[in-house]
Amino acid sequence: SNTDSDLLSDFMSDVAAYEHGIGTAMLAGVLAHQLSIASENPVQIIGTAAMFHDLGLTHMDDVVKCEDESKMDVEQMMIFRTHPEIAAEALSAMPSVNPSVIQAIEQHHMRIGGKGFPERT
Numbered sequence: 305s306n307t308d309s310d311l312l313s314d315f316m317s318d319v320a321a322y323e324h325g326i327g328t329a330m331l332a333g334v335l336a337h338q339l340s341i342a343s344e345n346p347v348q349i350i351g352t353a354a355m356f357h358d359l360g361l362t363h364m365d366d367v368v369k370c371e372d373e374s375k376m377d378v379e380q381m382m383i384f385r386t387h388p389e390i391a392a393e394a395l396s397a398m399p400s401v402n403p404s405v406i407q408a409i410e411q412h413h414m415r416i417g418g419k420g421f422p423e424r425t
Contacts, residue, residue, distance in 0.1 A: 360390030
């Protein structure tokens with residue numbers, strides 16, 4: 305959709321977000337290679353997920369973009385916690401994106417023991 309392409313374009317125009325994505329992708333790609341992950345195109349999948357994991361933060365307020373929940377009010381925190389889903393939805397609209405990329409982005413704030421978000425159901 306037009307909104308998804310605007311989101312991607314705006315993300316790529318945001319120098320801080322773009323640099324964070326590139327740095328995360330490079331580190332994740334090196335780790336994927338070192339860990340010898342046995343799947344088809346693991347470096348590409350992990351690198352793409354790492355690059356765009358915070359795509360959903362693109363149109364959010366700066367206090368939300370900083371990802372420091374201690375500085376957010378309840379409403380801002382609720383908005384912040386939607387960013388993995390927003391990114392996953394935007395990328396799932398692109399047929400060339402591997403489903404593993406979508407899943408990794410959706411789950412990048414999940415933590416062991418059921419902590420993090422979104423909550424497991």
